[in-house]
Amino acid sequence: MSPNFKPYYAVIFTSTQKENITGYAEMANKMEELAKKQPGYLGIESSRSDLGITVSYWESLEAIKNWKQQADHLEAQKQGKTKWYRWYKIRICKVEHEYEFSSLDN
Amino acid sequence: MSPNFKPYYAVIFTSTQKENITGYAEMANKMEELAKKQPGYLGIESSRSDLGITVSYWESLEAIKNWKQQADHLEAQKQGKTKWYRWYKIRICKVEHEYEFSSLDN
Numbered sequence: 586m587s588p589n590f591k592p593y594y595a596v597i598f599t600s601t602q603k604e605n606i607t608g609y610a611e612m613a614n615k616m617e618e619l620a621k622k623q624p625g626y627l628g629i630e631s632s633r634s635d636l637g638i639t640v641s642y643w644e645s646l647e648a649i650k651n652w653k654q655q656a657d658h659l660e661a662q663k664q665g666k667t668k669w670y671r672w673y674k675i676r677i678c679k680v681e682h683e684y685e686f687s688s689l690d691n
Numbered sequence: 692m693s694p695n696f697k698p699y700y701a702v703i704f705t706s707t708q709k710e711n712i713t714g715y716a717e718m719a720n721k722m723e724e725l726a727k728k729q730p731g732y733l734g735i736e737s738s739r740s741d742l743g744i745t746v747s748y749w750e751s752l753e754a755i756k757n758w759k760q761q762a763d764h765l766e767a768q769k770q771g772k773t774k775w776y777r778w779y780k781i782r783i784c785k786v787e788h789e790y791e792f793s794s795l796d797n
Contacts, residue, residue, distance in 0.1 A: 595784055597746055599736050603794070619773050632738040638695060640703055640744065674791045678701055679785035685780045686772060688709070690719060 590666070592689055593627060593680050600673035609669045616661050623652045631673045648679060698756055699733060699786050704745045706779035715775045722767050729758045755783060757765070 602609070620626055620641060625648025631639040643649045652658060664672075708715070724748060731754025738744040747767055749755045758764060771779075 595701075595782065596759065597703065599746075600771060609763060625748045630742060630744060632740050632742045634738050634740065636736060638738040638744040638746065640705075640746075645697075666794065667717060672791075672793050675789065676786045677703065677788040678786045680784045682781045682783040683731050683781065685778075686776065688692040688772065688776060 588655065589664065590683070594643045594646060595680050596641045596649055597676040597678060598637075598641070600637045600639075601635070601671045601675075603671050604667055606669050608632070608664075612661050612664065616658060619655070619657060620652060623647060623655065625651070643664045656670060696789070700749045700752060701784045703782040703784060703785050704743075704747070704779060705782075706743045706745075707741070707777045708743065708775055709777050710773045714770075718767050718770065722764060723746065724745055725761070725763060726758060729761065731752060731757070752783070773796045 617629060617631075620629065625644035627644060629641045630641065631637075641652075643652070652676035722736075723735060726735065731750035732747035733750060735745065735747045737743075747758075749758070
């Protein structure tokens with residue numbers, strides 16, 4: 586860990602989807618664009634095979650709370666529950682350490 | 692958050708792979724089986740599209756440290772750096788809150 590490392594927050598969103606996910610991709614893109622404009626947004630990483638994992642990164646718990654309550658996002662959450670997600674789990678985490686590797690023959 | 696919620700730890704492992712990943716799947720399965728036997732192991736979630744995200748969950752930082760230093764895992768890490776990963780980032784996080792959703796028409 587760098588001596589200058591400043592802790593930040595991660596939201597781990599793990600999900601399985603229903604078979605019919607009409608409208609999902611459009612909404613997901615819209616929400617990602619919107620999240621990027623939120624105060625305290627740091628980044629997002631996303632992957633989906635059987636399971637979907639999206640991790641978004643934030644400066645503070647306050648920033649996460651504000652994003653959770655953003656009006657368009659509230660509507661997306663509602664649609665997510667009724668239309669697209671079979672199951673999801675959200676974990677709010679404090680990132681305490683991090684390290685990175687890049688291969689030389691990249 | 693449940694009043695009985697007990698914080699635990701997550702290791703977020705985000706990666707991109709090289710084109711030739713011969714031997715990777717076998718090693719990944721082996722490591723997952725091995726992790727499950729480690730003291731303090733709680734669970735694992737994995738997904739890969741362009742980006743791979745694997746999140747493993749642990750009771751304590753001590754459990755994560757022990758897993759990091761496990762002999763077969765050290766060998767896997769070494770091979771990961773030289774053979775399979777183009778890039779990776781590891782974040783050690785404390786899970787402070789969590790909530791879960793299951794659809795009724797599941």
